[in-house]
Amino acid sequence: MFNWFKANQAQVLPEALQQLLQQWQLPGSGVPLSLLLHSARMEKNTLQLSLQLPLLSIRQPLQQALTEAGFSCALQLSYELDIAPVFNRIKQIILVASGKGGVGKSTTAVNIAAALALEGAKVGLLDADIYGPSIPTMLGLSGEKISSPDNKLMQPKFAHGVYVQSIGFLVDPQQASVWRGPMASQALLQLLNETLWPELDYLIVDMPPGTGDIQLTMAQKLPVTAAIVVTTPQDVALADAQKAISMFRQVNIALLGLVENMSFYQCSQCGAQDDIFGTDGGVALAERYQVPVLGQLPLQKHIREQADAGVPVVLKQQPVAQIYRTIGQQIMLALHWQTSAQQRRQPEIIITDD
Numbered sequence: 001m002f003n004w005f006k007a008n009q010a011q012v013l014p015e016a017l018q019q020l021l022q023q024w025q026l027p028g029s030g031v032p033l034s035l036l037l038h039s040a041r042m043e044k045n046t047l048q049l050s051l052q053l054p055l056l057s058i059r060q061p062l063q064q065a066l067t068e069a070g071f072s073c074a075l076q077l078s079y080e081l082d083i084a085p086v087f088n089r090i091k092q093i094i095l096v097a098s099g100k101g102g103v104g105k106s107t108t109a110v111n112i113a114a115a116l117a118l119e120g121a122k123v124g125l126l127d128a129d130i131y132g133p134s135i136p137t138m139l140g141l142s143g144e145k146i147s148s149p150d151n152k153l154m155q156p157k158f159a160h161g162v163y164v165q166s167i168g169f170l171v172d173p174q175q176a177s178v179w180r181g182p183m184a185s186q187a188l189l190q191l192l193n194e195t196l197w198p199e200l201d202y203l204i205v206d207m208p209p210g211t212g213d214i215q216l217t218m219a220q221k222l223p224v225t226a227a228i229v230v231t232t233p234q235d236v237a238l239a240d241a242q243k244a245i246s247m248f249r250q251v252n253i254a255l256l257g258l259v260e261n262m263s264f265y266q267c268s269q270c271g272a273q274d275d276i277f278g279t280d281g282g283v284a285l286a287e288r289y290q291v292p293v294l295g296q297l298p299l300q301k302h303i304r305e306q307a308d309a310g311v312p313v314v315l316k317q318q319p320v321a322q323i324y325r326t327i328g329q330q331i332m333l334a335l336h337w338q339t340s341a342q343q344r345r346q347p348e349i350i351i352t353d354d
């Protein structure tokens, strides 16, 4: 249970407001807000909620619910992730993988990273795709070179709310694509180790496509929190996605779920849909392996255009942006439930006069 107020510092919340906060659920997921609260307090007509997750997207609907219930207070959201870092100042590392190339893994990684940043999270994105580091282009950073203030550690780039490091900033992609497993995983570890990452809640790693030696070694060497597999719905991609799921199971990395990309084609003119890669293949695969489907994205011109323009589509007023935001939120929630109870801060004791 959480605190309604901190003793001696603020007034007790009115009963009706306590009730509203008890009952209110996150739009979409239906998760009770009360499960995600550290504390709630009213100060100078501002309701201050300290959350266990960065969830800026709830501000507007919650404010609306408060107004509708007759509370005219302002709303202030803050968060504190009670998780011990897995690596230096990085709290969680999430791999984005695919069994097959070209299914939209990097596009998904970029949009998820930007979606988490929109929630107010501290996010990093590490582009480990030695076969085609496309993250710099997708974040408008192509041609950039990494600088090192102390000639030892590298300064990550910052774009659209995300700290970025890419193998593409450092080496010629032609050269990197012929690396063998140990070289590639060594380079990845170096990128992780020798970058001046600030404090991060989430570091998203865009893995090279496939399930071979390189991917396996990388997955094993990194202090990974969890993974996501991106697939398209057609049979050839699904067979490879299956291998990716097996690979993570083999090395005991928790799989948060599947993202089915290019689930259907959506015409940018008339909105008509067509299942050019088949229907719900990713959903069937997820069912078979008992993993959640985090989201289904259409094959849509806006997604590709925004990727080429260096501004992830999630930042735009597009219906598809909401799908990425939902995926981002699901990832945060899944990681949150996964975190062991012991790791979380114990709730503070409420001291009252009676």
Ligand SMILES: Nc1ncnc2c1ncn2[C@@H]1O[C@H](COP(=O)(O)OP(=O)(O)OP(=O)(O)O)[C@@H](O)[C@H]1O
Binding pocket: 098, 100, 101, 102, 103, 104, 105, 106, 107, 108, 129, 131, 132, 134, 208, 209, 261, 262, 297, 298, 299, 300, 301, 303, 304, 305, 307, 308
């Ligand atoms: N849902 C989508 N709708 C339209 N275009 C998309 C979609 N997803 C990805 N693309 C486009 O498809 C191309 C490949 O995407 P992306 O680079 O993300 O794939 P990948 O799986 O990371 O590839 P690689 O195997 O090279 O790592 C890009 O041009 C991207 O803009």
